[in-house]
Amino acid sequence: GAVVSQHPSWVICKSGTSVKIECRSLDFQATTMFWYRQFPKQSLMLMATSNEGSKATYEQGVEKDKFLINHASLTLSTLTVTSAHPEDSSFYICSARGEQGNTEAFFGQGTRLTVV
Amino acid sequence: AQTVTQSQPEMSVQEAETVTLSCTYDTSESDYYLFWYKQPPSRQMILVIRQEAYKQQNATENRFSVNFQKAAKSFSLKISDSQLGDAAMYFCAHNTNAGKSTFGDGTTLTVKP
Numbered sequence: 001g002a003v004v005s006q007h008p009s010w011v012i013c014k015s016g017t018s019v020k021i022e023c024r025s026l027d028f029q030a031t032t033m034f035w036y037r038q039f040p041k042q043s044l045m046l047m048a049t050s051n052e053g054s055k056a057t058y059e060q061g062v063e064k065d066k067f068l069i070n071h072a073s074l075t076l077s078t079l080t081v082t083s084a085h086p087e088d089s090s091f092y093i094c095s096a097r098g099e100q101g102n103t104e105a106f107f108g109q110g111t112r113l114t115v116v
Numbered sequence: 117a118q119t120v121t122q123s124q125p126e127m128s129v130q131e132a133e134t135v136t137l138s139c140t141y142d143t144s145e146s147d148y149y150l151f152w153y154k155q156p157p158s159r160q161m162i163l164v165i166r167q168e169a170y171k172q173q174n175a176t177e178n179r180f181s182v183n184f185q186k187a188a189k190s191f192s193l194k195i196s197d198s199q200l201g202d203a204a205m206y207f208c209a210h211n212t213n214a215g216k217s218t219f220g221d222g223t224t225l226t227v228k229p
Contacts (some may be wrong), residue, residue: 097215107161
């Protein structure tokens with residue numbers, strides 16, 4: 001299957017700082033990427049959908065000014081958590097979908113963010 | 117909007133036995149896809165099996181098979197000959213044609229030796 005790489009795997013940052021998470025499709029062009037948040041022992045909650053070259057579509061309740069998403073190329077999307085607070089600590093997962101008509105999305109390995 | 121319900125927060129099975137994980141869903145889509153994912157402690161999401169809603173035949177992947185009842189909006193996963201490595205959290209997911217996934221709350225599967 002297709003490979004999606006997420007970086008970093010884990011990060012610790014100080015409260016008030018910003019942190020960037022990268023999601024790369026290594027062997028296919030990702031027209032659409034999705035960002036999820038997962039709390040321990042809970043389900044994945046979709047945060048936003050990003051399409052290459054256009055603005056991300058955020059789910060209800062997700063602050064777009066806090067969670068900045070950029071999908072500048074067909075192989076890279078980034079999620080920047082701005083002015084991070086301890087309540088932003090969570091597991092963030094991206095997935096990427098390839099060409100039109102292929103509905104299977106491939107997942108990155110996730111990023112564990114801890115804000116201290 | 118789509119919803120996915122997994123009514124079994126935890127399940128347990130004896131090694132080599134068979135276990136069935138339940139999933140029901142609701143959707144406004146006429147064409148959609150259903151998936152089962154496995155999430156081990158590493159938290160990497162691993163695709164177990166997929167089913168296209170327009171296909172009547174139940175999908176099968178080695179020891180994993182589904183019972184897809186479209187009218188009832190039910191999509192259960194059967195694991196045969198359970199192995200210790202099957203222990204994980206399992207998520208049922210509904211995908212729209214645009215690839216947007218809605219996940220159930222998950223079922224934690226324990227495999228007893």
